[in-house]
Amino acid sequence: MIRTDRPKDIDVYYNDHVKMGIIRRLQEVKTWNELMGIQSAVLEAIDNERLKEAKEKIEFEKWKASQEEIKK
Numbered sequence: 001m002i003r004t005d006r007p008k009d010i011d012v013y014y015n016d017h018v019k020m021g022i023i024r025r026l027q028e029v030k031t032w033n034e035l036m037g038i039q040s041a042v043l044e045a046i047d048n049e050r051l052k053e054a055k056e057k058i059e060f061e062k063w064k065a066s067q068e069e070i071k072k
Helices: 007-026 032-071
Strands: none
Touching: none
16 A cells, blocks of 8 residues: 555656566567567557657757747
């Protein structure tokens, strides 16, 4: 049981819980084709997350530049 009210800690706890469930189910996968399909899905999810973070960073930098222009 987690003993915190901080949303970030709660998110980490539940995300880790979900990851462990995935790992337990992954142990049941037996064939090469199934493993390669899972690997492709995981790599695609990681790429999507990286692209999302890069897009957010670019948008933040644009916003930051616009705020600096307003201050001048």
